[in-house]
Amino acid sequence: xxxxxxxxEVNAPRILDLAIEHxxxxxxxxxxxxxxxxxxxxxxxxxxxLAETVLQIASVMLTIPSIxxxxxxxxxxxxxxxxxxxxxxxxxxxxxxQLPIIRNTYTAIRNVNPxxxxxxKGLGMKTSQRLLRVEIPNxxxxxxxxxxxxxxxxxxxxxxxxxxxxxxxxVLITQGISRGDNYLIISGSIAVAILAMIADxxxxxxxxxxxxxxxAN
Amino acid sequence: MIxxxxxxxxxxxxxxxxxxxxxxxxxxxxxxxxxxxxxxxTTLLRMVNRLETISDGKITIDGEDSMSLxxxxxxxxxxxxxxxxxxxxxxTIEENVMIVPDLLGWKKKEKRERFNKLxxxxxxxxxxxxxxxxxxxxxxxxxxxxxxxxxxxxPPVMLMDEPFGxxxxxxxxxxxxxxxxxxxxxxxxxxxxxxxxxxxxxxxxKIVLLRGxxxxxxxxxxEMLVRPKNEFVRExxxxxxxxxxxxxxxxxxxxxxxxxxNMDETISDTITINVNHDLRNTLSMLLNQEADxxxxxxxxxxxxxxxxxxxxxxxxxxxIKAKPTLVQKG
Amino acid sequence: xxxKKVMSRVVSFLVYGIVAVFFxxxxxxxxxxxxxxxxxxxxxxxxxxxxxxxxxxxxxVGVALPVGILVTRRSFRRAExxxxxxxxxxxxxxxLAVLALMISILGIGFKTAVFALFIYSLLPMYRNTVxxxxxxxxNLIDAARGMGMKPIQILFRxxxxxxxxxxxxxxxxxxxxxxxxxxxxxVVGGGxxxxxxxxxxxxxxxxxxxxxAIPVTLLAIFVDYLLRLLERKIVPKGxxxxxxx
Ligand SMILES: Nc1ncnc2c1ncn2[C@@H]1O[C@H](COP(=O)(O)OP(=O)(O)O)[C@@H](O)[C@H]1O
Ligand SMILES: [Mg+2]
Numbered sequence: 090x091x092x093x094x095x096x097x098e099v100n101a102p103r104i105l106d107l108a109i110e111h112x113x114x115x116x117x118x119x120x121x122x123x124x125x126x127x128x129x130x131x132x133x134x135x136x137x138x139l140a141e142t143v144l145q146i147a148s149v150m151l152t153i154p155s156i157x158x159x160x161x162x163x164x165x166x167x168x169x170x171x172x173x174x175x176x177x178x179x180x181x182x183x184x185x186x187q188l189p190i191i192r193n194t195y196t197a198i199r200n201v202n203p204x205x206x207x208x209x210k211g212l213g214m215k216t217s218q219r220l221l222r223v224e225i226p227n228x229x230x231x232x233x234x235x236x237x238x239x240x241x242x243x244x245x246x247x248x249x250x251x252x253x254x255x256x257x258x259x260v261l262i263t264q265g266i267s268r269g270d271n272y273l274i275i276s277g278s279i280a281v282a283i284l285a286m287i288a289d290x291x292x293x294x295x296x297x298x299x300x301x302x303x304x305a306n
Numbered sequence: 307m308i309x310x311x312x313x314x315x316x317x318x319x320x321x322x323x324x325x326x327x328x329x330x331x332x333x334x335x336x337x338x339x340x341x342x343x344x345x346x347x348t349t350l351l352r353m354v355n356r357l358e359t360i361s362d363g364k365i366t367i368d369g370e371d372s373m374s375l376x377x378x379x380x381x382x383x384x385x386x387x388x389x390x391x392x393x394x395x396x397x398t399i400e401e402n403v404m405i406v407p408d409l410l411g412w413k414k415k416e417k418r419e420r421f422n423k424l425x426x427x428x429x430x431x432x433x434x435x436x437x438x439x440x441x442x443x444x445x446x447x448x449x450x451x452x453x454x455x456x457x458x459x460x461p462p463v464m465l466m467d468e469p470f471g472x473x474x475x476x477x478x479x480x481x482x483x484x485x486x487x488x489x490x491x492x493x494x495x496x497x498x499x500x501x502x503x504x505x506x507x508x509x510x511x512k513i514v515l516l517r518g519x520x521x522x523x524x525x526x527x528x529e530m531l532v533r534p535k536n537e538f539v540r541e542x543x544x545x546x547x548x549x550x551x552x553x554x555x556x557x558x559x560x561x562x563x564x565x566x567x568n569m570d571e572t573i574s575d576t577i578t579i580n581v582n583h584d585l586r587n588t589l590s591m592l593l594n595q596e597a598d599x600x601x602x603x604x605x606x607x608x609x610x611x612x613x614x615x616x617x618x619x620x621x622x623x624x625x626i627k628a629k630p631t632l633v634q635k636g
Numbered sequence: 637x638x639x640k641k642v643m644s645r646v647v648s649f650l651v652y653g654i655v656a657v658f659f660x661x662x663x664x665x666x667x668x669x670x671x672x673x674x675x676x677x678x679x680x681x682x683x684x685x686x687x688x689x690x691x692x693x694x695x696x697v698g699v700a701l702p703v704g705i706l707v708t709r710r711s712f713r714r715a716e717x718x719x720x721x722x723x724x725x726x727x728x729x730x731x732l733a734v735l736a737l738m739i740s741i742l743g744i745g746f747k748t749a750v751f752a753l754f755i756y757s758l759l760p761m762y763r764n765t766v767x768x769x770x771x772x773x774x775n776l777i778d779a780a781r782g783m784g785m786k787p788i789q790i791l792f793r794x795x796x797x798x799x800x801x802x803x804x805x806x807x808x809x810x811x812x813x814x815x816x817x818x819x820x821x822x823v824v825g826g827g828x829x830x831x832x833x834x835x836x837x838x839x840x841x842x843x844x845x846x847x848x849a850i851p852v853t854l855l856a857i858f859v860d861y862l863l864r865l866l867e868r869k870i871v872p873k874g875x876x877x878x879x880x881x
Contacts, residue, residue: 138644145650152860153853154816160833160849164667164842165658172840247818248730252837259732266736266823279734285728305846355782382786391778396797396872406783439874456783465782485838 096272104261104280111257111284112252114175115243118182122239126187127232130194140195149244155181155246158252178247178255185246186239193235196305197228226301233296238290244285248277258284307333308354308463308495312363315349315519325519326363331512333462334493338506341516341542347499348518351465354497355384367463379381382406384455385494389471391448394442399451400436406459424454428490433621446477453485457492464496470505482508484523503543507531515539529555552622553586557602557613560585560621566602566611578603581610589618639771644735667846670832678832680852685828688746688818692753693811700758701803705766707793719765727759731817752815757810758834764806798875801867808863815856819848829855 133140162177171177200244201224203209209223225232251259261277308331315324323346324503331337339347352358354365356377365372393402398404401408403424412420425432428450440448449470456464460528470478482505489496496599498507506513507527515522515530515538521534531551534540558581576599579588592600592615602610662668671678707716735752742748772795780790781839796803819830835841 126706136640136643138641139647142644142648146648149857149860152812152856154856155831156819156833157849157852157856160836160845161658161853163837163840163845164662167842195867199869245730248732251836259730262730262736262824263731266739269739270742273739274733274736278737281730282725282728287777350781358777358781378786381782384782384784386782387649388775388779388782389771392775392782394776394780394794394874395800396794397799398874405785409783409789411878441874456797563638571852 093272096276097276098253100276101157102271104258104276107256107260108280108284111244111247111259111281112288113286114178114255114257115182115240115247118179118243119186119211119236121179122183123236125183126190127194128234130191131198131224133191133195134198144188144192144195147191150184151187151188155185155249158184159249163253173254174254179249181250182243182246186243189235189238189242190232193238194228195230196225197231201227201233229286230300233292233300237292237296238293240288241285244281244288248281259294307331307368309366310350310363313350313353313360313365314362315346315353315358316361323352323519327514327516327519329514329521329524331495333495336489336496336498336509337512338502338510339497339499339516340501340506340510340513341522343501345516346519347501347516349465350465351497354463355381355386364606368613370493381602382410382459383463384460385461387452387456387464387466388510389468391440391452393448393451393455395440398437398439399443400432401429402440403451403455403458405455407621409597410459412459420458424457427491428454428484429595435592441580446473446481449473450481450484452486453481457488457494460492462495463486464494466496467499469498469499471500471502478505485509496498504553507551515542523553527551546576552589554583555585555621557581557583557585557588560613561602561610564617564621567617569609569612570599573599576601578609579613580605583622589597589612589615591616646653656872662850662875663707663844665842667843668845668850670843671851678851681827681848682855684746684826685815685818685821685855686828688749688753688821688826688828689811689814690737692750692818693757693807693814695750695754696757696761696810697807699754699836700761700806704762704769704803708766708769708795709787717765720763723759723762729840730822732820735820735826737818737823744825746826748824749818749828749869752824753821757758757814759834760810760813761803761806762801764809767798768802768806769795771802772798795860797872801876803869804863804867804870808860808867811863812856812860815852819852 130214133143133190159177162181163172166172166177166180204225205223206219209219214222242301245256248256248259248262251257258277261273261280265273265275265277280299308339310329313324313327314322325346327350339350341347350360353360354367356372356406359481361375363606367375367380367384375538393399394405397405400421403421404412407417407420408462420431421436425435430450434598435443440451443451453466453469456466470481473481486509498509500509510527512524512526513530514524518537523530523539525533525535528551530539531543531554534543557566558580560580578601579591579605581602592613600613602613604610660735699840703719706712711714715870731752734756738748738752742751776798777790785793791824817832818826818828821828822830822834829848829852830845833852836845836848
């Protein structure tokens with residue numbers, strides 16, 4: 090216990106810095122993934138053929154092992170001199186987030202009660218109004234569930250990004266491994282687990298808070 | 307024959323769902339457990355095949371204490387039908403129906419023959435439906451499969467827990483009729499749970515009316531309608547019980563008691579009705595009919611006389627209000 | 637052909653196109669060369685990789701399935717949430733850390749890697765087993781008991797077949813994940829194709845990177861496909877979920 094106190098005394102600021110770095114990497118990736126994934130998911134509900142294709146591609150993407158994807162990205166991004174660091178990690182995380190976000194958005198919007206949609210049309214709502222006022226609010230909890238999956242997934246994958254120089258909490262673990270320092274490994278792991286739980290908790294809170302009362306079961 | 311002897315069920319937590327129940331289901335009879343939701347019908351039924359333990363008292367089946375029998379062997383001799391049909395989605399219709407014979411180790415050929423025979427009983431083609439899966443059938447078909455599955459190994463006793471409760475009224479009527487038809491042939495000893503008074507009157511040889519786990523009255527339907535033992539029974543069957551009791555009587559009964567009206571041979575616009583028709587249906591037919599005269603005929607087609615709303619009303623009054631003792635049919 | 641169909645085609649061609657361009661680029665830069673020039677090493681690493689996955693997955697199935705079945709028995713229901721929460725908590729620990737922490741317990745080598753991968757595969761398998769069995773309509777079990785099926789018959793004839801879709805999906809998820817995680821086995825000296833990927837990262841050698849990463853990727857995609865086929869074979873026709881994306 091004493092040793093832990095000493096360790097934390099020395100390393101707490103660094104752990105915090107790395108946690109922030111980790112959060113920024115994952116947060117930015119999720120943000121971009123949302124900007125791409127949600128509209129795409131909504132659009133796919135109007136085109137079944139494309140939906141099948143895109144969901145298939147996204148699901149294959151998710152089977153690609155993260156370290157392998159990083160391995161492929163390094164040479165590709167080296168072409169533009171960004172082989173190592175933030176960019177390949179960021180792109181990989183955006184790609185990994187696509188399946189949960191697109192799939193959940195697509196399923197959720199598609200499952201909005203058709204009668205409700207008809208009623209909205211009957212009231213003379215424009216497509217954009219209908220989306221914003223009827224379909225998205227009703228699809229919200231499922232879309233949020235997809236986002237939560239993506240965030241937790243990304244926080245985990247973000248650890249491996251340390252190997253390609255993207256920083257974040259993975260640095261503690263990789264350093265711990267190379268130095269044989271279990272304090273680093275354990276503190277890094279716990280920090281990642283806590284980060285994942287906090288992020289999931291916050292998103293769950295948002296999900297609960299902004300889900301229309303009538304559809305929260 | 308099933309005998310309940312001071313049978314009692316107290317759940318963990320102290321709810322006494324069944325409280326000292328005594329009655330006997332005669333061989334070949336349908337006894338309907340009737341009563342409001344939560345009165346203990348399901349619990350009582352499930353004690354018979356020991357899906358619930360018996361807290362006190364006992365249940366004997368053909369004279370043997372159910373607790374002395376092997377639980378698995380006991381259940382295989384008792385058909386069990388539940389409201390949500392309980393068909394296994396992973397098995398075809400044939401596999402579902404033949405599950406108990408399969409457990410009992412019947413030969414393939416025996417099973418196939420039995421399956422086709424059972425399917426015939428409910429008017430479905432074994433050939434056509436055997437390889438299908440439950441979700442490919444309509445609700446009514448699934449429920450009928452549930453019934454013949456319980457009959458598959460020809461158990462002497464059947465337990466049915468609101469078996470037709472989830473069906474829409476028209477299909478329910480049809481399946482009830484079909485089941486009574488089958489019962490006439492197979493003569494099982496049946497305990498049948500229902501919360502629907504009409505269904506109870508129609509299906510039952512005798513009704514057990516339950517309230518809070520206790521038997522309020524155990525009698526034939528007509529006896530219960532006409533001579534309720536207490537206020538609860540009277541209330542339960544409601545004010546229109548007389549109309550309900552009409553379904554227990556046929557035109558034949560009416561003819562024997564007060565006779566039919568004379569036919570007017572000059573009226574050409576007539577329809578005919580069989581003398582074995584029950585009076586409730588007859589009355590609704592009279593209320594809806596467009597013909598000027600309804601002629602009663604016997605099975606050979608001989609005209610016996612005419613029937614009118616007035617006559618039915620007269621009989622109703624006579625039978626149920628003035629001379630209740632006469633209604634004892636069963 | 638209508639517009640929507642055309643669009644879908646265009647997108648798939650685009651993706652195929654990108655993949656094709658990548659391969660042409662990689663081949664023209666001889667990034668796959670190590671697979672041929674060091675083919676015996678490659679085959680050795682590939683074999684090692686598959687062994688890691690196979691052994692740890694089999695062990696995980698052997699533990700997760702029985703435990704999942706056990707906690708869904710009536711008399712063990714209370715244990716379910718304890719086990720489930722423990723396993724859930726375990727999953728938030730990064731796979732890299734699970735591997736790393738094993739070093740201090742088991743030292744370095746193949747066994748350590750297998751053990752870590754085994755631990756990491758438990759959750760999806762266990763969770764899907766429990767979810768699959770729990771999602772079976774209580775009435776089905778009631779009907780089965782009522783007609784005199786023994787608990788073991790209910791398990792094998794009703795519960796497992798109807799949960800098989802969920803169970804197999806859990807196994808597939810775990811195995812595919814496992815193929816990726818096994819690429820990290822390098823850090824605990826467990827071998828596998830990760831050796832080339834990490835060598836590539838350390839030496840900035842695109843050849844090692846690609847020769848390691850692409851086979852791992854193809855292996856994951858191929859095994860995923862294979863297991864999906866197997867699911868289609870095994871899951872009884874009547875108990876498949878109505879829709880699937
Ligand atoms: N497993 C159980 N544990 C505790 N109480 C129960 C259980 N099952 C039923 N009960 C209670 O026993 C009473 C009778 O239930 P039940 O036999 O299902 O009634 P019914 O079938 O007539 O609607 C109800 O009060 C119900 O709440
Ligand atoms: Mg009930």
